[in-house]
Amino acid sequence: MARFRSDHIHLRSPDPEAAARFYAEVLEASEVTRVKNGEALRIVMDLGGLPLFIEQVPASTVAAPPAPFVGIEHIGLAVTGFDGIVAELKGKGVRFLAEPSSPRPGIKIAFIEGPDGVRIELLERSAA
Numbered sequence: 001m002a003r004f005r006s007d008h009i010h011l012r013s014p015d016p017e018a019a020a021r022f023y024a025e026v027l028e029a030s031e032v033t034r035v036k037n038g039e040a041l042r043i044v045m046d047l048g049g050l051p052l053f054i055e056q057v058p059a060s061t062v063a064a065p066p067a068p069f070v071g072i073e074h075i076g077l078a079v080t081g082f083d084g085i086v087a088e089l090k091g092k093g094v095r096f097l098a099e100p101s102s103p104r105p106g107i108k109i110a111f112i113e114g115p116d117g118v119r120i121e122l123l124e125r126s127a128a
Helices: 015-029 082-091
Strands: 007-015 032-035 040-047 050-056 075-078 096-101 105-113 119-125
Touching: 007 015, 015 032, 015 040, 032 105, 082 096, 082 105, 082 119
Parallel strands: 007 050, 075 119
Antiparallel strands: 032 040, 040 050, 096 105, 105 119
């Protein structure tokens, strides 16, 4: 067994309710639990098996700079049925940061904007 494995991604938001709603309505995440971390609300979501901790921060908290920057740059999600998903998300008014493309055979990608400026990559891999 690997000594290191994925456990969660921890996001911070001045409005964790709105952020959790986006992940549920747009990316089909489900809420696992809500807890108080001191005075801050933390909503734990399951995004395709990846736990997301969305924790409340004061509205005055400094936002991440626009990409590119040093550090974690985006969340990558594998999808099936890329073209249909893209059409569905566009129909919901989701903002695309990078339009769908195929940088090489067998790969389709697009980037959308999540709550609080989080960049989310949609990626479909198929036999080239």
